[in-house]
Amino acid sequence: MSDPEDVDRVLRNHVKKSDIYGAAFLGEGVLSTRDNELWMEQRKHLQEAFLPNGALKTDVFPKSYARAKFAARERMRQIVQESPSATVVEMNEFLLHEAMAQLQIALIGTSEEEMNRFNIPLRRAHENSLKLEIEPFEAALSRRRQARKTILGFSNVVLDHAPQGVLGKRLVDNCPFGKDDRTIKRDTVSTFNFAG
DSSP states (O other), X not given: OOOHHHHHHHHHHSOOOOTTOOOGGGTTXXXXXXXXXXXXXXXXXXXXXXOTTTHIIIIIHHHHHHHHHHIIIXXXXXXXXXXXXXXXXXXXXXXXXXXXXXXXXXXIOOOHHHHHHHHHHHHHHHHHHHOOOOOOHHHHHHHHHHHHHHHHHHHHHHHHHXXXXXXXXXXXXXOOOSTTHHHHHHHHHHHHHHHO
């Protein structure tokens, strides 16, 4: 579709959640819930954080730009100085770290300290949640439980500390999502971290 009016009409009136989604470690978050009404309610509530002429332009983009400048100049210098004999910088790790930093700092509004505390553990936890390695059942279950504990730990920190980012505010505000409001909000924070 290319006509803006058609797109607007379809997105408002003819959207149904695909039933292929549903990741146990993301619970009832906006990506993984299979409840179409809950999904639509979450989508509608969260979309304001992503409107290009709203808070993205005034709040997120300036923070994102500042973080990108810091990463390219200061953080890269720090990495090289910490390991002066290294001739290679692991760019994949650097970019994954910065993608999560952008999400946490610019969109959610966590502090630099919280981002540094959770960045690597969260990425490892999501990786461990999705691993399909052949291992004894108990070992796999234990690994996934620990990953879920890390993911939910960060999500609870976000909910408890009332972050100031545009997405963070939308994630923790008083919009009720139904039966277990805190659990759904926590799962949605987890979902955005997974996406990040």
